[in-house]
Amino acid sequence: MLGQAHEQYAAGLIGPGDNEINTYEAIIAALAAQDYCISDAFFSHSEVAQLRQNMLLQYQQQDFHQAAIGNLDHEQVVRSIRGDQIHWLDERTHNAVEAIFFNKVGQFIQYLNQTCYMGIEESEFHYAVYTEGTFYQKHVDAFQNDDRRTLSMVLYLNEEDWQDDFGGQLTLYLPDGNGAEQELNVLPLVGRLAIFNSKTIPHEVKPVKHTRYSITGWLKTRPMSLHI
Numbered sequence: 001m002l003g004q005a006h007e008q009y010a011a012g013l014i015g016p017g018d019n020e021i022n023t024y025e026a027i028i029a030a031l032a033a034q035d036y037c038i039s040d041a042f043f044s045h046s047e048v049a050q051l052r053q054n055m056l057l058q059y060q061q062q063d064f065h066q067a068a069i070g071n072l073d074h075e076q077v078v079r080s081i082r083g084d085q086i087h088w089l090d091e092r093t094h095n096a097v098e099a100i101f102f103n104k105v106g107q108f109i110q111y112l113n114q115t116c117y118m119g120i121e122e123s124e125f126h127y128a129v130y131t132e133g134t135f136y137q138k139h140v141d142a143f144q145n146d147d148r149r150t151l152s153m154v155l156y157l158n159e160e161d162w163q164d165d166f167g168g169q170l171t172l173y174l175p176d177g178n179g180a181e182q183e184l185n186v187l188p189l190v191g192r193l194a195i196f197n198s199k200t201i202p203h204e205v206k207p208v209k210h211t212r213y214s215i216t217g218w219l220k221t222r223p224m225s226l227h228i
């Protein structure tokens with residue numbers, strides 16, 4: 001089934017259907033209104049299950065490394081700020097489910113560019129594993145010296161029954177309308193996709209008590225200003 005869908009995607013036979021367009025429109029409306037959106041329907045159960053399986057296989061093969069903060073010459077591992085381990089995905093992958101992932105993201109990008117003129121030119125994604133006790137302190141995703149990151153996307157690949165007391169909430173810091181911040185805690189439920197503005201939404205990953213799995217990535221524009 002998956003193999004067949006992959007071939008159809010590769011041959012360009014599957015475009016966005018009515019369901020996808022409804023999902024895109026709901027995401028765009030939420031982003032326009034509040035700079036973030038939580039969608040539980042972007043990827044199918046089967047796609048999520050296979051992405052999870054694929055990620056676990058690569059994690060077991062120790063194909064992950066400690067994530068760093070900063071970029072270019074400023075990149076450094078600081079576990080007191082960020083404790084996840086990551087594995088970058090390659091868009092030219094021959095892995096069937098990763099190819100479907102990139103195709104779906106690619107179609108969404110095309111829709112964003114055609115309907116909202118967002119000027120997204122590239123994307124980058126990594127698997128992320130937060131083991132017990134790790135977290136990612138409050139931050140904004142766009143770098144100070146490179147403002148290409150436009151939309152952040154996080155797809156959770158956890159087990160079915162993630163509970164509040166497992167920790168690992170994604171906390172978004174949103175304007176409360178009175179010049180202060182209010183916290184929105186998002187549970188990393190399997191198949192859930194969080195999308196938010198990479199430049200305006202500070203966020204953090206609360207300390208986890210159970211291993212937490214995800215794919216995190218960014219839709220990026222051409223550089224407006226690159227200060228190296």
Ligand SMILES: O=C(O)CCC(=O)C(=O)O
Pocket residue numbers: 128136141154169170203204205214216
């Ligand atoms: O995993 C999450 O919920 C967010 C991760 C994150 O903020 C990041 O990798 O920049």
Ligand SMILES: [Fe+2]
Pocket residue numbers: 139140141152203
């Ligand atoms: Fe982030």
